[in-house]
Amino acid sequence: MLGRLLLAGISLTMLWCLLALMRDGLSEPLPSPDLPSPTLPPSPPPPPPRFAFNPPPDPRYASAFEEDTLAHASLPSSVFAPMVVRDCTHLTPAWFAPCVALRAPFSDQTYGEELVYPDFGLPVPLFAKEEHAERWQEGLRSIADRAIYRDGYVVYKSQHGQNFVVSNVVYTPEGYLDTWNGHACTGPNARLGDLKLDPAPPMVNTTRGTALVVNSPDSWSFQHWLDRAAHVIAQSAHLTRASATALTGKRGNELVEALWHRIGYSDVVHRPETQMTFDALVFSCKAVLIHPFLSWRALELLQLPFIREVPPSPPASKTTVLYMSRSDGSTANAGRNVLNEPDVIAGVESLLQVRDRGETLAHWSNIHALFEHDLDGLINYMWRNVSAVIGPHGGALINHRFAGPGTMVLGFLPTTHMSYLNYEETSMLNQTYAAIVVDPAGQSVDDMMIDPADVTVLLNAHLGKPRRENLVLSYQWDRE
Known part of the structure; x- marks a missing residue:
């Protein structure tokens, strides 16, 4: 029912409040003392809890998203922020990012986080x-x-994103990073396993610090940089640094290059062809295509005037x-x-x-x-x-x-x-x-x-x- 759509309209004065996400604990009922307990064969002990990192390879990842969101709590995106799952236990779905990280070829160097985005509705x-x-x-x-139609709104439900960070890694480019296919960024078949990665040899001086893979379709075009590449950048913003390198497709026109600089990337490698070694490689290609958190966060990172001006x-x-x-x-x-x-x-x-x-x-x-x-x-x-x-x-x-x-x-x-x-x-x-x-x-x-x-x-x-x-x-x- 439309009555269950919670109003979170963005006012022109940009006065926001963070959503409080609360969870009720669940407990199993005790067996009735009046009923005999059935005799069951002994079962194997449950597997021990499994954690992607304890602690993560870089302590800054452990609360990076929450700290970044709180630092921008007065901005629109914070209202729509996702919940982050970092631990892989025996109750965590195996396809969630922390569990995928555990199965990576060199899992001790791989961090994964699952982003659970809140549902939202748009008026027709x-x-x-x-x-x-x-x-x-x-x-x-x-x-x-x-999305589905409901009571005059188009409702978007059950959307997830994934971020991975691979530390001390050698990256070997394979093919162009800007083609239209299901394995590209924001595509349904985007996979960390598609990247050719190897552990960096000991005592090798890395040529670069942190890099972000942005192999979104037509990343060189103004339109698709804004509707796809910008979402990959926004979803991973808390994991990258001001000096991060972007690995992307062919060079765009002056406006596209200006977008890269305005959003904070001065080092952009177009269609990389040579092997490179990084302290950290960020893979955020499982980024949601349609969500207000990413749309607003991208505009905040681009420092658009109506984000800074209160009231607009x-x-x-x-x-x-x-x-x-x-x-x-x-x-x-x-x-x-x-x-x-x-x-x-x-x-x-x-x-x-x-x-x-x-x-x-x-x-x-x-x-x-x-x-x-x-x-x-x-x-x-x-x-x-x-x-x-x-x-x-x-x-x-x-x-x-x-x-x-x-x-x-x-x-x-x-x-x-x-x-x-x-x-x-x-x-x-x-x-x-x-x-x-x-x-x-x-x-x-x-x-x-x-x-x-x-x-x-x-x-x-x-x-x-x-x-x-x-x-x-x-x-x-x-x-x-």
């Missing part, structure tokens, strides 16, 4: 027509592996509606063009004139050209000016996260290309997501005809207004 999008809502909800089957500028103070076209030849992938785009743009411009609130329409192609080599300038522009981001689904829409909470995001989706990543990320950041879902136009695969009236109705009703429904934490039982 806003729609101009009921048929759009029905199409969008039908498409939810494509993300059934991570209210959305009503921002007056730019930013249109993201896919018809200007600047996209990396073809398709999803709005065939009647001039009519849509004219409708938006007419609406803004009628509203007479000083709002203007800007085009992403012009903004991108202005800040193509200036990440800091792009972030500040989005935060200070943009009240809404609209356009067909695509990589450019991912810039919405720089605009901060309260921003409206309106996506156009063809039924042949139903993607939920922008909806998920927008809603986790307490932005207002709306969707127009249409069948492809004519004989095209995914090009669209968008009714300008659908766009203007949604903009007029929600532009500059924070949504009442918000990101919530979900729990199975009623709260006591």
Whole structure:
């Protein structure tokens, strides 16, 4: 029931409280003295408790996550922090990270921790027509592996992440680290055992200190650095140091390189080819793709202005509606063009004139050209000016996260290309997501005809207004 969704909405003033996670102890009932006890054959003694490390190889790992979270307790991510399991006992599932670490080829050098993420729910999008809502909800089957629909919310349950640290290790690269396959970071088949690792020989001077493997798909692209690589970095942030090395795919453009530096990695090795020795190699590729802890923690590590500014500028103070076209030849992938785009743009411009609130329409192609080599300038522009981001689904829409909470995001989706990543990320950041879902136009695969009236109705009703429904934490039982 929706009543069991616990409100944890992110306010624009960034005033947060940590969740108290409490566990009740369970005890076995004593046998009744009035009943005879059955005679059973003797059973073997239970196996002794097994611990991944006692103590861990580096004492700093023992409470590193808790210390890091408490140090940032005033920031949004702390509300959604996972619980950490570090010990492997006879009651711990064998696939949890601490137990996997015990079975590693050189387990005495391997530390593992299981991250148990809290469940959460996202409000469904806003729609101009009921048929759009029905199409969008039908498409939810494509993300059934991570979410279910319940009472107007999409609920994400039972998500786990894993971190490993291998000490004094020789790493031998095998293949590229940026391909799309199930074994890449955030993929369902990511495995520590896929890495070619050997113990460092005694008395060998390591060439580097700590390294993080970031073999996420298309890590060189702006879009997939933000939605995948950044999550790997955020999940492992408490295990790395300011001087850590990132091992990743091919070099991206200036904006991607600036993202690496802004998040704290000045030493990035692209497509490593030679054998390297490290004091510690961090493997965090079993990172959750969709969770507010990682989305908010990544933005905190990127030091976005609305994370530091309390209270942040209210959305009503921002007056730019930013249109993201896919018809200007600047996209990396073809398709999803709005065939009647001039009519849509004219409708938006007419609406803004009628509203007479000083709002203007800007085009992403012009903004991108202005800040193509200036990440800091792009972030500040989005935060200070943009009240809404609209356009067909695509990589450019991912810039919405720089605009901060309260921003409206309106996506156009063809039924042949139903993607939920922008909806998920927008809603986790307490932005207002709306969707127009249409069948492809004519004989095209995914090009669209968008009714300008659908766009203007949604903009007029929600532009500059924070949504009442918000990101919530979900729990199975009623709260006591």
